[in-house]
Amino acid sequence: MKIDQLELDPQIQKILKNQGITELYPPQAEALPYVLQGEHLVLSIPTAAGKSLVAYLAIVQRLKNEGGKAFYIVPLRALAREKYEDLKAFEELGLKVGISTGDLDESDVRLSKFDIIVCTSEKADSLLRHGLHWIDKIKVLVIDEIHLIHDPTRGPTLEVIIAQIKALNPATQLIALSATIKNAVELADWLGGKLIQSDWRPVVLREGVFFHNVIKYNDGLTKKLPGDTKKALELLVEESLKDGGQTLIFVNNRKSTVSLAARLSCVVAGLLSEEEKKDLKKLVTSMKHEQAEIISIEQSLVTSVQNGVAFHHAGLESNQRRLVEQGFKDHRIKCIVATPTLAAGVNIPARRVIIRDLWRYNGNFGMTPIPILEYKQQAGRAGRPRYDTVGDAITIAKDSNQRDQIFYNYVLADTEPIYSKLGSQSALRMHLLAAIATQFVHDATEMYTFIQSTFYAYQTDEFTIKKEVDVALEFLLENQLIEQMNTGYLATLFGSRTSSLYIDPLSAIQLKTALERSNNQEAEPLSFLHAICSTPDIRSLYLRGADSWVEEKAEHIQHSLLLDIPNSSSDEYEWFLSDLKTAFLLEDWIEEKPYDALVLKYNIWPGDVHTIVDMSEWLLHAAREYARMYNFSCVSDINNLLLRVQNGCKEELLNLVTLKGIGRVRARALYREGFKSVNELRNVPLERLAKIKAIGKAVATNIKKQIGESSGHGNKALRGSKR
Numbered sequence: 117m118k119i120d121q122l123e124l125d126p127q128i129q130k131i132l133k134n135q136g137i138t139e140l141y142p143p144q145a146e147a148l149p150y151v152l153q154g155e156h157l158v159l160s161i162p163t164a165a166g167k168s169l170v171a172y173l174a175i176v177q178r179l180k181n182e183g184g185k186a187f188y189i190v191p192l193r194a195l196a197r198e199k200y201e202d203l204k205a206f207e208e209l210g211l212k213v214g215i216s217t218g219d220l221d222e223s224d225v226r227l228s229k230f231d232i233i234v235c236t237s238e239k240a241d242s243l244l245r246h247g248l249h250w251i252d253k254i255k256v257l258v259i260d261e262i263h264l265i266h267d268p269t270r271g272p273t274l275e276v277i278i279a280q281i282k283a284l285n286p287a288t289q290l291i292a293l294s295a296t297i298k299n300a301v302e303l304a305d306w307l308g309g310k311l312i313q314s315d316w317r318p319v320v321l322r323e324g325v326f327f328h329n330v331i332k333y334n335d336g337l338t339k340k341l342p343g344d345t346k347k348a349l350e351l352l353v354e355e356s357l358k359d360g361g362q363t364l365i366f367v368n369n370r371k372s373t374v375s376l377a378a379r380l381s382c383v384v385a386g387l388l389s390e391e392e393k394k395d396l397k398k399l400v401t402s403m404k405h406e407q408a409e410i411i412s413i414e415q416s417l418v419t420s421v422q423n424g425v426a427f428h429h430a431g432l433e434s435n436q437r438r439l440v441e442q443g444f445k446d447h448r449i450k451c452i453v454a455t456p457t458l459a460a461g462v463n464i465p466a467r468r469v470i471i472r473d474l475w476r477y478n479g480n481f482g483m484t485p486i487p488i489l490e491y492k493q494q495a496g497r498a499g500r501p502r503y504d505t506v507g508d509a510i511t512i513a514k515d516s517n518q519r520d521q522i523f524y525n526y527v528l529a530d531t532e533p534i535y536s537k538l539g540s541q542s543a544l545r546m547h548l549l550a551a552i553a554t555q556f557v558h559d560a561t562e563m564y565t566f567i568q569s570t571f572y573a574y575q576t577d578e579f580t581i582k583k584e585v586d587v588a589l590e591f592l593l594e595n596q597l598i599e600q601m602n603t604g605y606l607a608t609l610f611g612s613r614t615s616s617l618y619i620d621p622l623s624a625i626q627l628k629t630a631l632e633r634s635n636n637q638e639a640e641p642l643s644f645l646h647a648i649c650s651t652p653d654i655r656s657l658y659l660r661g662a663d664s665w666v667e668e669k670a671e672h673i674q675h676s677l678l679l680d681i682p683n684s685s686s687d688e689y690e691w692f693l694s695d696l697k698t699a700f701l702l703e704d705w706i707e708e709k710p711y712d713a714l715v716l717k718y719n720i721w722p723g724d725v726h727t728i729v730d731m732s733e734w735l736l737h738a739a740r741e742y743a744r745m746y747n748f749s750c751v752s753d754i755n756n757l758l759l760r761v762q763n764g765c766k767e768e769l770l771n772l773v774t775l776k777g778i779g780r781v782r783a784r785a786l787y788r789e790g791f792k793s794v795n796e797l798r799n800v801p802l803e804r805l806a807k808i809k810a811i812g813k814a815v816a817t818n819i820k821k822q823i824g825e826s827s828g829h830g831n832k833a834l835r836g837s838k839r
């Protein structure tokens with residue numbers, strides 16, 4: 117179907133044509149007439165089948181005609197950016213597009229000026245908790261990757277957002293975009309929407325299994341790749357690249373991403389032109405660490421990228437991940453070895469995807485096979501329209517038996533059905549508290565109506581629902597997060613703040629206990645760091661065999677901890693040590709241990725330091741709020757600690773790091789030279805500051821500008837002084 121056959125605003129048609137979109141894909145042609153009439157929709161079609169465009173058009177046509185707002189909800193920040201950039205193209209219609217992925221403890225007034233808001237599910241949930249005063253203006257709600265309702269943490273959040281928006285603004289049009297799943301009918305029935313399903317894909321994706329130098333494809337064809345039988349990955353990457361095709365390889369652990377990228381470097385580098393090599397050298401210079409700290413671990417990324425191969429996992433810093441993705445999009449990086457985080461919804465030019473691992477480590481069950489849905493999501497990164505006209509997804513078998521099994525279990529298999537995860541106590545206590553705190557529900561009847569509107573209730577019997585909800589409510593009552601007033605429920609101040617701070621009620625209870633105790637016992641920074649690391653909101657570091665030092669050190673510091681210590685023969689003791697190890701990492705961080713040392717000592721990556729630091733900031737912020745609320749004496753200690761965690765430095769640098777562009781490394785350099793505060797930088801000649809290692813002329817000029825001495829010429833009397 118041609119674009120102009122749709123009753124679309126001519127201006128919208130023009131924008132599409134400018135993007136080279138003139139024809140609709142068949143599932144789009146089927147879906148659009150319904151959504152353009154305002155119907156709810158569940159679109160469950162293959163990867164790359166163009167789901168987003170259906171949602172974009174529904175949004176822009178409706179908003180152009182009627183005004184109002186739209187919410188586009190995605191699971192990951194990287195995806196939010198992609199959708200945001202796509203939607204920006206429609207701004208010439210007079211619609212403003214905004215993105216919001218940041219702080220969860222704010223109402224984000226800035227957002228009210230946008231018409232289309234792209235955000236992650238957590239952000240949308242937190243916005244609802246802060247009272248969206250423009251909720252009645254929402255015309256369209258898009259939930260991208262809705263099959264993630266199956267995910268234990270994101271899933272419940274998604275359900276609750278949908279249930280709340282449906283209740284608060286029943287006129288909202290719901291558009292749910294899903295991978296192909298077995299029970300899409302259930303989703304559509306729950307949402308009361310039209311279901312469009314299809315197997316159609318714009319670029320044919322051939323799935324195959326490689327064994328003994330032969331790829332056997334699902335269309336019955338085979339392809340022989342001559343060469344060393346033991347070098348399957350090398351052969352597959354080489355073959356694709358010789359034909360101009362880039363490769364994305366999925367593996368199940370970070371370590372493999374690095375080692376495999378190094379291994380494939382020779383193959384890829386051998387096929388690069390001199391021009392391409394020069395270009396890659398330029399690319400790596402922008403990959404260096406943002407805080408001017410040299411990280412030896414980065415060297416592995418730099419070396420691989422110089423050879424046209426990159427690795428990609430959550431331990432990289434976010435700007436490094438972005439550069440890798442962009443380098444691949446620009447066809448400078450020819451091969452990426454990634455963990456499966458890159459499998460969700462992104463558009464990248466991989467003509468070939470190799471799924472090396474069909475097994476993944478699971479803490480409770482050891483190695484378990486990955487779900488078919490995940491396999492299909494990974495495979496679906498290959499053969500994306502606009503980038504490639506063909507695509508294949510290959511797994512590697514050890515023998516012919518295994519090859520047949522892979523065909524049976526994955527290639528030819530239907531994806532599994534999805535199930536709600538809202539029934540877990542941790543999800544229920546969090547979301548029930550929020551519902552009460554925001555006064556979305558006032559009593560048992562409303563609570564029941566709310567739960568009944570979720571996908572959880574759709575899939576669960578009444579008896580189980582009642583039992584689980586009662587347990588969660590009892591927990592909230594017992595811990596004084598809510599109280600019962602006649603037949604109604606009301607959040608206490610503690611409960612209401614916990615909900616708006618967007619932390620787990622269990623975390624709140626632990627923090628409160630720790631803060632109370634700090635009133636009567638000596639507390640050090642480590643005491644608070646351990647308290648926050650013990651909460652379920654921080655994912656603690658794994659304890660490895662080589663970490664016996666944690667237990668040894670634990671004995672010396674136990675007296676200073678604010679929470680009870682489990683018996684050393686119990687299972688919980690292992691968790692305690694894990695939490696403590698994470699607290700030690702934060703302690704080292706605020707003692708200014710360099711990244712390199714942290715990375716080595718804790719066997720982590722710089723991105724992990726960021727993740728833990730970010731989460732800790734969040735919990736310290738929460739702790740400070742509770743301390744203020746209860747008038748505990750530790751407010752200023754926590755405040756200092758929060759600043760130290762934010763900046764990764766000792767207390768003595770806190771004044772210097774208030775300057776923009778001055779992180780802990782530069783602040784330390786200034787301090788060492790005798791400049792201990794911003795005030796002491798006044799009237800110091802620019803040249804003097806510029807000479808300091810890690811400062812230089814540009815930073816020195818910037819400092820001078822910030823302290824109001826933009827000319828850069830200090831007080832004559834001080835010029836030439838010893839400093």
Ligand SMILES: Nc1ncnc2c1ncn2[C@@H]1O[C@H](COP(=O)(O)OP(=O)(O)OP(=O)(O)O)[C@@H](O)[C@H]1O
Pocket residue numbers: 136137138139140141144162163164165166167168169295460461462463496500501502
């Ligand atoms: N009608 C069309 N004509 C040309 N290109 C299109 C059309 N519709 C979508 N595309 C392009 O197809 C690509 C894939 O679209 P999109 O990201 O929406 O896929 P998807 O169905 O969401 O896949 P996934 O399940 O992997 O998220 C995008 O680059 C998009 O611009």
Ligand SMILES: [Mg+2]
Pocket residue numbers: 167168260461
């Ligand atoms: Mg998508």
